[in-house]
Amino acid sequence: MTTESSDTAPVPGDESAARAVPASGEERVPMVEVIEHLLANLDTATLPLEVPGVQAARDDRDRLVTQVRHHLLPRLRQVAAPVIVVVGGSTGAGKSTIVNSVVEKEITTAGVLRPTTREPILVVHPKDADLLEGHPVADIARVSPEEVVPRGMALLDAPDLDSVHAANRGLADELVELADLWVFVTTGSRYGDAVPWARLHAARERGVSLAVILNRVDPAALSTVRRDLFERLETQGFGSVPFFVIADVGPHEGVLPAARIREFTQWLTVLGAKSQSRSIIARTVRGAWPALREDVQRVAAAVEDQRRHHLSLRNQVRAATTASAEQVQTDLDGGGAAVGAPTTAWLAGASSGGILAPLVAPPANLVESWRYRRAVTARRAAIASLREVSMNAARTLIAEACQRAESAIRAGAAHSASGAQLTALVSPEEAAAARTERLEVLFAEWNEVVAELCATLTFAADDAGLDEAAKVALVEVAATGLDGAERAVARLLTDRGTAVVRRLRNDLSTWAKVATEGEADVFLTALSTLGVDDGAARSLRLRASELKGYQ
Template sequence: MTRPSAAPGTTGPGAPDRFGTGPSATSDQPAQGPVPASAADAGALGGPAAPVSEGSAKHRASATDDHRFEQVLESLRKHIRDLEFAEGLPGAEEGRTLQADVLAQLSDYVLPRVRRADIPLLIAVAGSTGAGKSTLVNSLVGEQVTTTGVRRPTTNSPVLACNPADVDWFSEASFIPSLPRVRQQGLAMPGKDGMLVLAATEAMPPGVALLDTPDVDSAVAAHHEFAAKFLDAADLWMFVTTSTRYADARVWDFLQVARDRDTSLAVVLSRVPRRGRRQLLDHFGAMLEANGLGTAARFAIPETDQIRGERFTSNVADHIRGYLADVAGEADQRDRVTRRTFIGVIDSFRSRVPELARRVEAQIETGRTLATAVDDSYATARHRVETSLGDGSLLRGSLLARWQEVAAGGELTRSLRPRGKRVRRGRRAEQAERSPRVVALERAVRDALEALVISACERASDEIGQKWREVPGGGDLAAKALDQPGTGLLAQQIRQEVAEWQRGVAEMTTASGATKRSVARFVTFDHDIVALVLIIDLLGYERSHSGGGAHAAAPSGPSPQRLLKGLFGAQSLRSIGASARDDLRQRVLGLLNRERVPFDNALASAGIPSEDSAVQLYQATYNLEITR
């Protein structure tokens, strides 16, 4: 294939007009060209490509040889891939976007170029809706490989044109493996939405590929992400916009990404009208300069109707074709393009990875805040319960009334008798049937303890819900945690624990250590009733009836502690009391721990990053810096 002549009026870099234009430029304002080589050497993209010399692949070859560098990149990718973000919490959306962005560029661009030096040069043609990207791609290739017109802005099927010798590289095994693709057969046709179309053609030189990407300002948001994925995998961006849309914010969003990453960039302003051309080009050029893109290669395509078969019929695009031919065919120019983009991406990790780490830290800090709210609320609940169990505050209301009935009713004295003395049959039957007043007292003890624990748990739950809802995104987690069975299940668990505790206290009064050296050696008694007496003492009876405090009441009947000391002696009573208190404390603590489980589970399942994940990212960035 012969190389076309240079576009009329083109000159070398450094001319006042930085835009290279086609043959439709006005005669009084000759077009200027940014082509690095002389105009006479400008060639077609379809011309023969010069072999890539060892020097042109120096940065990739040396990186491939440096196994340590590849290991560091792999480690960085693993740390980024393993990150989790809690949905809805601060930093989640931005963190996932950064994570996907850096991970895709590591996987689809950096690591492939570190491992192999013979990867085809990928030129991504991106830009605005209706800018003529597809027409330009067809013209640069020299045949129709992609469709144009109204269908393209509404489809998400990019087309990649390459030489048949390179098509295997762009298969699922090597190029963006997660992306489905289809090989084009015959006439160019759009693929299904979200599918890459591979167009193998002899018109493309080996080692170079052109990619027609989705519109960056498409009405479909997913197209923006799709376009960004391909741009992240490209060596050179050719950005195409129109004379009426070049000031759009979406255009500059993409151009500023290229600036920030120091990506090799060429910009094409299409549909430039003859009238006012100079002012328009000057304004666009000034915007490029102001946005730090003054070194980008620049081209202009005039407003023209010279289109047939979905490509330009004249040499409208020859100046662009010549530029790309030089980029693809000259070893030094190709090396400058690929080296600049590669190094720019690696340099960008200095800021992008720490920014990702800061998003991780924001989530970790939020997780700490939420977890602290749980710990503090249940620590307060535990303190409230432990205080109420010993200060006599439970001995009021129904429980105090039931105790006074038992103390005044004679059940305590009737339960005691000298050992060896026979008891009348009627009295044994009365004891076996259990006094209703004793049964009522047992129920009052269970009710008081149940109300105490439920109140503490509900208060802790309310406090946590309030604190979580104050954290952005914490309301959803609170709703998830609070979507659990009501207090009926907790009440059932409390009654079971209290009943077992009461039986345990009764068993303690029968232990040989309790009776071996006490009055109980000579007296038999109803252990369940004595256990109730001990429980009343443990709940702070003496405190509630001394000092005239808030819970003070006139004592009725014998003092529980005096009766217990008479039965067991002071030392045995202290031992039994300490064991009983510890058993009750552990049972209540177990209930509180079970009640906090939904909050702990909500945090565990939220996907909040681990405490060391941000540190690992910073360390991986440091390792990359010292090994690059």
């Protein structure tokens, strides 16, 4: 039977570990602050965007948070706490029986019903129990004080690594992350299983100290099985870990005979000595630095990838509106809003003898002048109606440009998972509501400018019988690009009126361009709510550089 190896021996002169782990009672060293800052950075380093490889990065981050919060920080803050010895392994390996045998009583269920370990049990000497107060392991395991447990250590019976219940498997993995020492229990028929070996390698990468128990071995096959397992351990780099063999005692109930478990129990007693406990913790914490730094750098790279995708999405969303925004500006500058219904209404009213004919040419004689004056009320109403038709056409032109911009945003975003994620946050109804509000503001402000500029205009001729409201309406119609209305403004309001029309049309087209570009706003607001922090990667890289000084 192999007993304890140099892997668990005290580590004299371990200066770098001493720098990372303060002696009990001393003020915490800067390393603790670095790890606390690292945890704060990890908590805020969300990976919300669905980009290639993000799930693996999220798993890395979550595992790293678990390691730092539940393992490294507690170890650094409270070196005097007992060593956490997690007894884990495959289903039916006899973990619970071994724990019960160490404490010489049945405190955790053992039997043929699987899984037997549904609630993790942490057994600890009563005088060490208070030291576990506030320790993360106490939040997920039931603490059971037992006098027989060696001082300086706590023994935890973990759920099966290969449990049929996903929650149990996840809890078993989390407990391995909490361990200072992981005792891998296997049997002569299960030691080749892949899952425990994968966890052995993962635990070693985390800097967790290891031991192996080969349990329930048929005495007839003891030599062969022990040799084969030891060769496997040697081949995979675990040849120096403490290795114990417990022969099969056949059908039985309760704890194992003391002789069967004695060497393992004696080893635990030695391990529980304060000096030995601290060396194990120091080795565990120090051994975690290289992998920890690599993990932090890997998460920082993933966070930086999020920042770049976030920036790319912002630029993509803004760029998607450009074509529609520029087109609506061109259309309005060219009189596009007057095409169709406004032009038809104008031609119907301004043709010879029509109600709007006086706007284009003065009366030819007294009879015609008299007829113009009789139709003043109807003419003013016709101009108001024409204004309504023209404004509706302008609104429709701009709204359609905005709708095209929204469609372009959605179409462009559909090519990536993160883009689809973004557009799913903004419903068509939400985009339409924002658009309606934006256009209402546009035309309200434009109408104010129209009123201000028209107040500066006076009629050069008053033969059309227009009042102030009709004057404003005529200028607005002309500003939308209706050619006949522009000629009417030039005749009735001279060059000053023409200049005002030109100014108003330029304002309308420019503001329409901005309103169309504004289709991006609701998407950019949604993007900002995802919580991508521009400085998160930089902070994590800083933490990684600080960790380098403690290796």
